[in-house]
Amino acid sequence: MNETDGKVMQGIDSGLVEGSQSILLDFDPQLSLEFLKEAAALSGKRPPAHATREQLLAMHNEFVSKSVKDGKNGPRPVKKVILSLAYPPSTKPIRDLEKILLDGLLVEMHHEDKFLVVRSVTAPFSGVGTVAVVEDETGYADKIAIYNQGEASILSDIPEGLAIAIKEPYYKFNGEDDYMICVDHPSDILVLELDNTLVPPAFRPSSNGTLHSITAGDDSLKRTILAKRAGTNLNLSCFDAALADALESRDGDTHDWKAYLVAGKSAYALQRYQESKEYFLSALDKNPAALGVKQEYEKCLARIREEEEGIYDFASMREQADRGNVHMDCGSFTKKTTISTSQHHGRGLFAAQDVKAGELLYCEKAVCMPNEYNVQHNGSALYANMVEQCVNNPSMHARTLELYGGKYKRSGLEGTTVDGVEIVDNFLLESIRRTNCFMAPSSSLTAAQPGWTMEKGGMARGMWLHAAAENHSCFPNSIRAFIGDMLIAVATDNIKAGEEIYQVYLPPKAIYTMRTDQFVQWSFKCGCQLCLAEAKSPMANHERRKQTFHEIDIIISKTKKKSGLFIQQSTIRSIEKLTRKLEDLHEDEIYGSMPRLMLVWPTMWLTEAYRNLKHHAKTIRSAWQVIRNFGFVNAAKEGNWDIFATTPTGITAFEVDNALRHARDAYTALGEVQLAAQCAASSRMAWRMLVGFDNEASRLSDWIGDEYKDVN
């Protein structure tokens, strides 16, 4: 038996298994199989061997003192999201449940319609969760592990002597004769005040004189306590409670300005700036000289202006973000777009007015984005943060619950209050996180620099509620970029009021047959105009194209290995020939007005090769091909380098910008000043779309990604 914090499978990520009501562990299959077999054999039985109370206490206390000595007793962030088989939170009031004792617990069982009352008899061990030894009224002891309570909860620190009720407890096999009561849903556990009738006499102290409940008539004391509690709640990020307490602590006197200040700060933290402004105004009305309130009020006005006008100082925001201050003090500008029902699935995002290519569509502050850029840990950091935020703030919980939660079945009672506690389903929150979160570099401009990689530069994960309504299309009309926790969405096409707005969830694979199951994690098959068109091409043609694409890949890969930048003429000729063949394999009736993603990579390669050889005319011709292959068909037909003026536009990618720059340089070398200027202007526009804002401080050198070269 060993003391752990209940997560024997630490370091393991979870994977949502679509179609099943489970969030399954996705780890070493050998380990998992053996473990699951053992657990299954014990399921529904009493543990064959169970430590005595003395053994449990000795083991736990030794573990805690060792951890304290090693400096390891303290909340540790979860490295990966680890959830056991999904089970719903208890939604029944405790009066409808039957009390059981600890020695009645059966292994790997959810004790439906039952509850336990226990009290903690040890100091807690805080790790990924909080572990303590608890006893019931008979003195029988067992271990408990509580997860995801949030720092504001007394349960994140289970003080010794605390009496708690656990609704419909889950008794978990933890390996090697080790068992524990495992609490995954914050609402499954109730803290019992000592005067609660559920607390057995054995748990009550001989004198109950320390508890002070506020009685009617104690008005002034009540208001003082409420005001103090409002301040504490604000510090603990329990903004809903802080706001309610602050408002309730008012008595109509001038010192109410403090209550309005706390209410204003709480509404501000909830991103409800109009409401916050009113509270600050009331504070100033009560006390015009109040220190700091004027500043808070001014800040609020700035947020409201951002919400109204969508004007931001992106350059200084980017500087801040790259210095590590990733949480921007900014309002969200969303009024050009609206959420409505989509013909694809559920909701979608729609234009509320005509928007031109290159215009800011919306700019949204994350409701939740931990400053955790380690790609191994960013998912679990977001999960923990989301749970804490939802547990602490019912209004944020309600907004999160509006999001699509994948195929996880909801009880429909999430967010309602039972036994004075709001029901929070952690498995549902994880499913919502997985379906709706985005990865974000500290800034897209930084991530676009040569040499930047996700491993070196890092990516955070966050939740943007407005952006989460956008559906996917492989041929989208918008693009997202990031600065810290601000998501900047720019139109890449002219969008008419009422049209649906799409983004790419993942860059679409160039090879159609490889793209079809790219979106299974979101449980849809893309039905965008490009995918629908390509689906019409016979499978034999897809295979022929794929074969030619492989031939191109083999030659280019060999060239890269052998000769670095120097490329032999014969190689260029071979690639030209194969590229023409690949072009001919694209049926006109299907690809006439569509992107030809498989041709992007070879034509980009040729453009780079001609450019290195200073073959200006060929560079220009090939750059045109790249633009055309991204779907800027009309611009290419008309020979118009103002590619965003000719609708519909194509897919905006870094290669588009590269091709435009190469064309600009080639025209400059040929003395074609006007055409060079046209390419430069389009390149600036593409760059703005890709990194989110206009900036002249552009890349240090050219960059070419292999996004559209996915042969594997």
Ligand SMILES: C[S@@+](CC[C@H](N)C(=O)[O-])C[C@H]1O[C@@H](n2cnc3c(N)ncnc32)[C@H](O)[C@@H]1O
């Ligand atoms: C981030 S949500 C997008 C908003 C979602 N439609 C809603 O109702 O809230 C992602 C989910 O939307 C749906 N979805 C997104 N793009 C889609 C598409 N092109 N076709 C079908 N369903 C799509 C899928 O169910 C996906 O899991």
